[in-house]
Amino acid sequence: MGGLLGMMLALPFFVLAGLCLPLFPLSIGINRFIQHLPKHAADRLAQPQAKALVLLVLPLLGAMLIGVGSWLAGDGGGWLLNAFAFWGGLTSLLYAFRLLSARDGQIWVGQLYTSALALVWVGVAHDVPPLLPALGLAASLLPLWFLLDGLTQRFGIARTGLYPGLALRMPRFAALFIVAVLVAVAVPFSPAFFAVADLAFGGIGANELLTLVPLSLAWLLWTWAGINLLAGIVFGEPRADLDYVDLDRRDVLMHGGGMVLLALFGLVLVEGIL
């Protein structure tokens, strides 16, 4: 394929992919979905497990749609992909910046998900295969997603500043929570870290500034936001008027095992890079 017709046909595929690898304002949909609370027991799609599945499936779908779109656009579609890369970079920065003030757990995850996945477009424009980085970035959010759900179950809401000092009252939970936040903000050895490296190494050949500016700034802002999240939940003086229930050994093993699996997936990504 290729030519003007090819590009016209590719455009809807890219736009649809922009729903999965969210581009602002198409990203509003996925953020609404993540923030949607179940109104009744039968509202299965609003359950945390279902949402987690959606968070993992959307990048796969997005990568597939991009593959089709790229095939349709052919060799002449470079400028179209560059435009989407620019759009993706701006979306990533917009959501990373907004993430700084997010205090609610679900809003936090939604905005980080958008900021991270939008970065995949930066790589796509420069021939970086989108599947592994997209999966790596999405999967890195899952431990935090489930732990935030654990907070919601314990305290009715997952929000920073409401119940600080969990490290002193729920040490097991806090330890896992710290690791989960670090994994989410792309600290080594999380798959997100290697995904960021993959996008940087792959994208820089085509356009240094378009690749490095959004990647670097978004990564920096994620770190800031991650520290804010830790400061409001893990550190600080614990409240005396709450009941604290720490994780039992089985839960620790389950979450810890999941994170080890993620680290192994990270190593797979490294071998993909090298």
Place this chain on the structure above:
Amino acid sequence: MAPFAAVLAYGLVLAMFCSALAVRISAARLGEGVARISVAASALTFALAVALFAWRLGQGGTELYGVGLGLFTLYVDALSTLMAVLVSAVGLVVHVFSVRYMQDDPAYTRFFVLLDAIIGVILLMVLAGDLLTLLLGWHLLGVCLYFLLNHDMRRPAANRYAFWTLFTHRVGDLPLLAAIALIYHAYGTLSLPAVFEAVAAAPDETALLGLPLAETIGFLILLAAFAKSAQFPLHTWLPYTMDGPTPVSALMHAGIVNAGGFLINRFAPVFVETQSVLLLAFAVGLITTIMGSLMMLMQSDIKKALGYSTMGQMGYMVMECGLGAFSLAIYHLIAHGVFKATLFLGSGAIIGNARKDPNIPEGEIYKFMVERKVPYPPLSWVVFAAITITVPLLIVFGAHQLVDEGFLHHQGALILLLFGWITGAQTLFFVYKIGGERPFTVLLYVALSFAAVILTYVIVGHAFDALLYPDPAFREALYRAASVNATTFALVLVLLIVLISAGWLVVFRSEAAQEPLTRRFRELHLRLYALLSREFYVADFYSRLGEQLLTASRRLNAWLRWV
């Protein structure tokens, strides 16, 4: 079978990580006895590092070892083994000191887990044989430090300054990531020796916006080093991080801040191909040295004063790199690490003793500082000024001449000589200012001590040259990369010497006339004092900027309804 050196190298990195794990697992059973595991692992690491260093000295050359992945390769050369010895030695001292210092601390186990982990990470970083492993170590160092500084989880101040530290370190990670991406794109490899070979083979490659690749990479590496080594204006995290336990301060000031100097040295084969980027290191290092030293003089808190002293020393270290004296910077960071660790670990006892007995022992310094009594010096100010200006100059010149007759050809060496001269003159001026009953004896002691320090510095500096950069042509090329136009340099140097000498003469004259400059220019002095006491408003500026960004983020989120 794996080569002996590979076993040593991987052993010394893994020992600390295994120790962290063992401490965590055994905590419930051993209680505070877990420190024994940690100290033993630390001692083992030190022994392995020394063995590796000795092996490298015996064999010469460099070796790259891997585990079959693209990641976690280790590079055994003079720089990495020397740094491993320093890191493991400082780590061992800090471990031993912490056993009793941290006793009865509720987070005793967590402290040792993190201490082991951070030493392991630093060792991984200094021994890294590929750029991705280097980035991993560089990145994780900031993360581990964040949690160590947050040791007292209840204190908001500890949390705030730990955040500053991590954020600044992350700012330093970004240029390193960019440099690595550029290198990978240009040369298609992440292996350090392969990269150095490729840079030497094709030094004129271009990259970012058509700029020379070596220059661009050098610039990015310097930015990364500036953040980790607290260079102005990325220095604010260092003096404020005193809320962490004292052993962490010692580790940070004796080991972690040196990472910048290490990184610049690690990329020496890239810097040797640059034309002008080292001037940036010189300029930033110089500004940091002056600001750190000035702000150190303003502090009444001993630990904060030490913090600013570190900033000044790190500035000097980066400046040495900027002058092409790469190996001297390594010697400087080792010497600084040793004395700063001693000072930090001793600071707690000094504070404790001062609380018990606040009286300053009587003597000349007591009379000068407390009673403000300055005995009139027995010599005329002209003679003393002449001694102050000429004696240090003769010492630094003579010491260099003794070791390396060709030093006058290196612009960098001349600048360092200038700094040696200023330092010596400043010390002698203090002898004049403080007066005393036996000024000639004190003068002699100061001159002899200064001569011993300078001579040691020069001799050991040359030994480090031979160890780290044995090829004289490479050393020459490094000095050349840091040089400027010879005529301009000579003119600036002469002007500086005249200005500084004239400055000393004015200061001596005003002191002799009992009319200190601080009184004559009182208004200017007070303004400068106010500016320094607010530390040039740099930290205030960052705090304000951070608050405004958070407010803007909140407004944007409210406007977009948080979706």
